[in-house]
Amino acid sequence: MTTPSTPQAQYGSVSAPEQQWQAQTGYVSPVPLRRATLKDALASEWTKIRSVRSTLWNFAVMLALVLGIGTLIALALSRRDMPPGESAVALGFVGVLLGIMPVMTLGVMTISSEYGTGMIRTTLTACPSRARVLGAKAIVFAALTFVVTLVATTLVSAVLLFSLGGRTTGALWGWATVGVSAYVALIGLFALAVGALLRHSAGAITLMIGFVLLPLVLALFLAASPMHGLQDFLLEYSIPSQLGVFYGTSMVQGAPGGWEALGIMGGLTAVFLGLAFFVQDRRDV
Amino acid sequence: MIEVAGLSKRYGQKLAVDDLTFQVRPGIVTGFLGPNGAGKSTTMRMMLDLDRPTAGAVRIDGKRYTDLKDPLTYVGALLDAKALHGGRSAYNHLLCLAQSNGIPASRVGEVLDTVGLTAVAKKRSKGFSLGMGQRLGIAGALLGDPQILMFDEPVNGLDPEGIHWIRNLMKSLAAQGRTVFVSSHLMSEMALTADHLVVIGQGRLLADTSMADFIRTNSRSYVRLRSPQQERLRDVLHQAGITVVTAGNGTLEVDGVASEQLGELAAQHQLVLHELSPQQASLEEAFMQLTAGSVEYHAHSEPASGQGWGSTGGEN
Ligand SMILES: Nc1ncnc2c1ncn2[C@@H]1O[C@H](COP(=O)(O)OP(=O)(O)OP(=O)(O)O)[C@@H](O)[C@H]1O
Numbered sequence: 270m271t272t273p274s275t276p277q278a279q280y281g282s283v284s285a286p287e288q289q290w291q292a293q294t295g296y297v298s299p300v301p302l303r304r305a306t307l308k309d310a311l312a313s314e315w316t317k318i319r320s321v322r323s324t325l326w327n328f329a330v331m332l333a334l335v336l337g338i339g340t341l342i343a344l345a346l347s348r349r350d351m352p353p354g355e356s357a358v359a360l361g362f363v364g365v366l367l368g369i370m371p372v373m374t375l376g377v378m379t380i381s382s383e384y385g386t387g388m389i390r391t392t393l394t395a396c397p398s399r400a401r402v403l404g405a406k407a408i409v410f411a412a413l414t415f416v417v418t419l420v421a422t423t424l425v426s427a428v429l430l431f432s433l434g435g436r437t438t439g440a441l442w443g444w445a446t447v448g449v450s451a452y453v454a455l456i457g458l459f460a461l462a463v464g465a466l467l468r469h470s471a472g473a474i475t476l477m478i479g480f481v482l483l484p485l486v487l488a489l490f491l492a493a494s495p496m497h498g499l500q501d502f503l504l505e506y507s508i509p510s511q512l513g514v515f516y517g518t519s520m521v522q523g524a525p526g527g528w529e530a531l532g533i534m535g536g537l538t539a540v541f542l543g544l545a546f547f548v549q550d551r552r553d554v
Numbered sequence: 555m556i557e558v559a560g561l562s563k564r565y566g567q568k569l570a571v572d573d574l575t576f577q578v579r580p581g582i583v584t585g586f587l588g589p590n591g592a593g594k595s596t597t598m599r600m601m602l603d604l605d606r607p608t609a610g611a612v613r614i615d616g617k618r619y620t621d622l623k624d625p626l627t628y629v630g631a632l633l634d635a636k637a638l639h640g641g642r643s644a645y646n647h648l649l650c651l652a653q654s655n656g657i658p659a660s661r662v663g664e665v666l667d668t669v670g671l672t673a674v675a676k677k678r679s680k681g682f683s684l685g686m687g688q689r690l691g692i693a694g695a696l697l698g699d700p701q702i703l704m705f706d707e708p709v710n711g712l713d714p715e716g717i718h719w720i721r722n723l724m725k726s727l728a729a730q731g732r733t734v735f736v737s738s739h740l741m742s743e744m745a746l747t748a749d750h751l752v753v754i755g756q757g758r759l760l761a762d763t764s765m766a767d768f769i770r771t772n773s774r775s776y777v778r779l780r781s782p783q784q785e786r787l788r789d790v791l792h793q794a795g796i797t798v799v800t801a802g803n804g805t806l807e808v809d810g811v812a813s814e815q816l817g818e819l820a821a822q823h824q825l826v827l828h829e830l831s832p833q834q835a836s837l838e839e840a841f842m843q844l845t846a847g848s849v850e851y852h853a854h855s856e857p858a859s860g861q862g863w864g865s866t867g868g869e870n
């Protein structure tokens with residue numbers, strides 16, 4: 270480590286008359302000041318999210334899953350395997366379903382790692398408005414996730430369509446890229462809200478994985494029981510089948526459409542994020 | 555200026571901070587002393603609005619911390635050296651803090667230089683030693699060039715050179731007219747840096763005094779005498795109108811009389827002295843006496859023979 274310079278040198282630039290005046294009024298900094306805004310918080314959160322490795326890793330895994338599985342499917346199948354009337358774009362579903370996992374992990378980590386490391390105290394000392402901190406985190410994370418997912422889904426859709434052919438409509442293309450990316454960003458945001466509420470990485474990630482998988486697993490178990498109503502409900506509204514909606518595949522008849530799926534996830538995310546905003550203002554850190 | 559008024563904090567059953575009222579003034583270093591668990595860190599967290607007080611309030615230049623628009627340019631705080639994400643480089647850690655308060659990025663390089671971390675700026679802070687972490691925390695506190703500085707045990711983990719540096723840093727910051735508030739367990743450390751003392755124990759205010767006053771009232775100077783002719787010595791001193799206190803181990807203690815005078819007096823009466831030594835009660839002792847009633851976490855010394863394990867062992 271280098272020898273620290275003396276603090277006197279650091280502040281030596283303050284002129285003599287200024288210093289005299291300070292003697293009566295306390296210290297006045299030569300560093301230019303202005304009020305901090307949400308824009309500053311966004312810049313700060315952007316620096317944070319791009320400067321930790323977990324961001325890179327989670328998005329890398331997500332891209333590998335979405336693109337890798339899509340490419341494998343494209344290689345394994347040939348044009349003749351495609352059922353008539355089906356679009357190859359729909360085959361991107363599996364990769365995205367798995368790709369949700371790293372996105373949720375990152376969503377949770379974005380906030381819970383601050384609590385885990387103690388960074389949150391430094392963060393909130395710098396920005397005492399907890400709402401602004403959480404808001405900036407949510408915006409930066411959601412925007413980044415949307416863009417990365419859009420790149421991934423657009424690429425995989427193009428690969429599938431190019432190699433397997435088949436016809437696709439503009440609407441299906443739109444849902445399978447923009448729609449899915451918005452949905453994935455919302456799930457990520459939901460995970461971020463859960464992370465903010467639990468403040469514990471492992472706990473929140475486990476909970477989110479359960480949230481995605483349990484309803485479907487439960488529905489499969491219920492197949493043998495007479496509770497068909499519940500089974501149908503679980504099948505219809507489980508995350509995998511909601512995601513399937515964007516690809517025009519659905520596990521049960523009369524399942525909700527793309528807008529409805531976005532609405533449900535958006536509502537759920539809004540409620541939990543709202544709860545996180547409410548709760549964090551009342552807790553000690 | 556930091557004003558603490560009627561501040562209390564309860565964690566479940568535990569009253570960590572109990573009705574604290576004091577002020578931290580600009581232009582001087584104010585030491586915040588107390589034994590382990592006294593509530594120093596809790597008080598500092600409440601000053602920064604991280605923990606919500608059960609009762610009372612803190613005002614920073616008349617404002618609540620939450621109402622400060624660009625707090626880093628107002629208050630710089632080092633709470634805990636490890637209050638950062640270890641995966642982030644020192645530079646990026648400071649950069650994200652600077653950005654959140656609209657502080658120019660050029661300040662990051664400046665504070666890194668001030669604390670001597672320029673060489674490791676791009677390294678992830680995970681690998682930093684305790685002292686390097688402490689320096690990074692101090693860099694964060696200096697980032698906004700604030701008029702109020704708060705350090706929770708800043709010398710923790712620093713080497714002698716680092717401790718020396720921190721002392722001078724705090725003094726020079728105060729000399730520039732800033733408010734400097736620093737916590738410690740070590741009276742001796744504070745005696746070297748602080749101009750004013752706030753002492754707490756079990757969350758309660760025990761003393762709020764200037765360092766000079768504290769030294770004057772607490773560092774009693776006296777002369778210790780030891781003699782084989784203790785009884786005669788006592789009488790002689792008594793006749794001379796000198797008050798004598800019998801201390802343990804057969805020694806006498808005399809307040810307010812120079813050792814020369816006592817030696818001459820003994821010589822006149824042909825008394826043998828085995829010891830004639832001017833003594834100064836240490837500030838550390840004074841501090842320990844002050845907080846004696848409020849130390850929560852007592853260490854227990856190894857049981858002497860015949861007690862504790864020893865005696866039960868003998869009965870078996
Ligand atoms: N979040 C918390 N939940 C419950 N109890 C707490 C919490 N924080 C502090 N305490 C308790 O409050 C008391 C004061 O703790 P605090 O950390 O403020 O002491 P301190 O003076 O900083 O001690 P030290 O010198 O050891 O750092 C302690 O008994 C501690 O156990």
Ligand SMILES: [Mg+2]
Nearest residue numbers: 594595596706
């Ligand atoms: Mg402490």
